[in-house]
């Protein structure tokens with residue numbers, strides 16, 4: 757039996773564009789692996805406590821016998837987060853842009869997971885694992901746009917997932933999700949529709965790819 761690990765970071769699940777795209781990836785996964793488990797980590801419903809990261813880090817400078825309850829809990833949480841990924845055959849992350857930067861829920865989750873020795877700076881347990889990152893942006897920060905360079909999330913996400921953890925990563929990006937929501941962006945309806953269509957095509961393709969890679973690895 758295969759397992760897909762899926763993380764969602766949208767704080768507005770009922771209207772979430774990142775969830776809709778991740779659903780397409782998941783559906784493709786399940787069409788290849790119909791009996792697969794999907795292990796879900798919903799950071800909106802169940803955020804990682806903000807104190808966990810410092811507790812996990814400082815526990816490394818304290819003898820185990822002297823760990824506080826908070827440090828013990830943080831180490832156990834880090835192991836649980838790492839286990840969810842290490843035990844999965846493929847990984848799916850759906851992460852919006854908030855305030856021009858990385859979702860704080862995702863950053864806290866990453867920081868805590870990254871204290872686990874199996875996936876810390878020396879750890880290699882995730883290398884080569886098939887993965888998809890879905891990232892959605894309310895605006896559009898493409899080259900030539902007025903706010904080019906203001907998306908300080910996507911490059912960091914790519915850096916830590918692809919270069920630090922060594923995932924075999926596909927990135928599905930949908931800009932302009934606020935077109936149709938914010939009337940100031942009404943002039944961009946056509947381009948936003950094209951971008952949505954392209955993102956959906958990429959989501960389906962990437963779901964098929966990670967499903968195929970996991971199937972080959974299992975056979």
Ligand SMILES: Cc1cc2nc3c(=O)[nH]c(=O)nc-3n(C[C@H](O)[C@H](O)[C@H](O)COP(=O)(O)O)c2cc1C
Pocket residue numbers: 766767768769771772773774775852853854855856857892893894895896933934
């Ligand atoms: C609190 C908040 C802050 C946001 N900040 C930005 C931003 O800085 N830049 C941007 O392009 N979109 C921003 N957005 C828009 C979201 O990126 C956009 O609505 C996205 O689709 C949210 O993801 P979701 O649809 O999966 O919930 C923000 C949205 C919220 C709710």
